[in-house]
Amino acid sequence: xxxxxxxxxxxxxxxxxxxxxxxxxxxxxxxxxxxxxxxxxxxxxxxxxxxxxxxxxxxxxxxxxxxxxxxxxxxxxxxxxxxxxxxxxxxxxxx
Amino acid sequence: xxxxxxxxxxxxxxxxxxxxxxxxxxxxxxxxxxxxxxxxxxxxxxxxxxxxxxxxxxxxxxxxxxxxxxxxxxxxxxxxxxxxxxxxxxxxxxxxxxxxxxxxxxxxxxxxxxxxxxxxxxxxxxxxxxxxxxxxxxxxxxxxxxxxxxxxxxxxxxxxxxxxxxxxxxxxxxxxxxxxxxxxxxxxxxxxxxxxxxxxxxxxxxxxxxxxxxxxxxxxxxxxxxxxxxxxxxxxxxxxxxxxxxxxxxxxxxxxxxxxxxxxxxxxxxxxxxxxxxxxxxxxxxxxxxxxxxxxxxxxxxxxxxxxxxxxxxxxxxxxxxxxxxxxxxxxxxxxxxxxxxxxxxxxx
Numbered sequence: 001x002x003x004x005x006x007x008x009x010x011x012x013x014x015x016x017x018x019x020x021x022x023x024x025x026x027x028x029x030x031x032x033x034x035x036x037x038x039x040x041x042x043x044x045x046x047x048x049x050x051x052x053x054x055x056x057x058x059x060x061x062x063x064x065x066x067x068x069x070x071x072x073x074x075x076x077x078x079x080x081x082x083x084x085x086x087x088x089x090x091x092x093x094x095x
Numbered sequence: 096x097x098x099x100x101x102x103x104x105x106x107x108x109x110x111x112x113x114x115x116x117x118x119x120x121x122x123x124x125x126x127x128x129x130x131x132x133x134x135x136x137x138x139x140x141x142x143x144x145x146x147x148x149x150x151x152x153x154x155x156x157x158x159x160x161x162x163x164x165x166x167x168x169x170x171x172x173x174x175x176x177x178x179x180x181x182x183x184x185x186x187x188x189x190x191x192x193x194x195x196x197x198x199x200x201x202x203x204x205x206x207x208x209x210x211x212x213x214x215x216x217x218x219x220x221x222x223x224x225x226x227x228x229x230x231x232x233x234x235x236x237x238x239x240x241x242x243x244x245x246x247x248x249x250x251x252x253x254x255x256x257x258x259x260x261x262x263x264x265x266x267x268x269x270x271x272x273x274x275x276x277x278x279x280x281x282x283x284x285x286x287x288x289x290x291x292x293x294x295x296x297x298x299x300x301x302x303x304x305x306x307x308x309x310x311x312x313x314x315x316x317x318x319x320x321x322x323x324x325x326x327x328x329x330x331x332x333x334x335x336x337x338x339x340x341x342x343x344x345x346x347x348x349x350x351x352x353x354x355x356x357x358x359x360x361x362x363x364x365x366x367x368x369x370x371x372x373x374x375x376x377x378x379x380x381x382x383x384x385x386x387x388x389x390x391x392x393x394x395x396x397x398x399x400x401x402x403x404x405x406x407x408x409x410x411x412x413x414x415x416x417x418x419x420x421x422x423x424x425x426x427x428x429x430x431x432x433x434x435x436x437x438x439x440x441x442x443x444x
Binding site for chain 2: 001002003004005006007008009010012013015040069070071072073
């Protein structure tokens with residue numbers, strides 16, 4: 001007796017509407033965003049990143065945002081603000 | 096929505112092995128799901144196979160009624176459990192639950208499901224002796240269906256997207272019902288705003304149950320001391336929510352001594368606390384212990400409303416349970432949803 005069994009798996013939906021942001025080249029005169037994901041020490045890691053990049057480039061400004069919880073995705077408002085105000089954003093998890 | 100792919104196998108035993116070979120099980124054998132066997136499961140919720148019943152935005156998963164039915168069959172459910180399963184999944188999809196984090200984190204939580212209301216008896220959910228243990232199909236398979244859906248439909252497979260450091264045995268199945276008949280106060284779903292006649296599920300991203308044995312005091316004070324002490328243990332200490340599953344014997348002592356639900360929640364909140372010095376010594380807070388840390392207190396939860404009380408267990412024995420949250424604060428909160436109970440609807444004029 002043959003049997004037909006059913007596949008129980010669900011794959012991720014295809015991402016739609018994805019376009020890669022324009023590359024910034026270097027960071028001279030640019031606004032750098034730093035998004036701390038909320039895990040312990042992520043902010044310290046980003047401080048080091050900021051130090052290194054500031055030594056290498058003449059940054060126009062730095063925008064620092066802290067996500068309140070590592071488990072939750074960033075609020076759309078936060079992402080919109082980073083997109084609006086920054087030329088490049090670095091995010092980091094700590095722990 | 097495309098229908099589920101079919102795989103031809105030589106027979107029942109081969110089908111069981113085929114599920115293992117493809118990595119589609121929780122490590123135990125499953126009941127093979129066939130196009131015929133899922134039909135009554137879809138009928139039980141009045142859904143078409145392609146209807147999307149659950150979406151998870153972070154993982155970009157759209158889960159159809161057919162996939163839910165397939166996993167329910169595999170878990171060993173009966174078709175009439177489907178409304179309970181659907182309500183539990185809807186609750187898990189509430190943004191407050193933070194589904195993608197809860198099923199992924201090193202913290203290794205499982206989804207505790209608490210069933211309330213008239214549907215408990217009709218479907219044979221156990222709320223009595225051995226309530227967290229084996230022996231009842233409804234509890235065992237409903238909890239297992241949640242796990243199989245978490246594995247197969249949400250991608251939370253061990254080592255891939257489930258990065259639990261240790262996990263716990265509740266990740267196989269973690270479903271209880273409340274013994275409302277032994278609760279001198281209101282049951283969980285009523286405290287959470289539903290009517291007593293409504294059937295409901297509550298989901299909680301939870302650690303395993305911690306036993307709270309208190310046999311010899313036989314007073315409310317003794318029960319409260321033991322419960323609060325378990326809640327204040329450093330291992331699981333956080334401002335997250337707590338579930339307390341009170342043994343019938345303990346709740347009888349509390350009620351006899353004049354305690355009610357609000358008073359118990361307040362007392363547990365007040366007593367389940369540690370100094371910041373303790374939390375630092377135990378590696379729960381960063382930094383060196385400062386003199387003022389010895390007298391600064393942190394509580395389990397943000398307030399009495401973070402402590403949820405359920406009554407369940409056998410008639411004999413002073414064993415209650417403390418179930419801590421996976422979430423260390425507000426990342427994930429318990430969620431209650433009514434069950435669309437077809438039996439009740441048919442009684443409504």
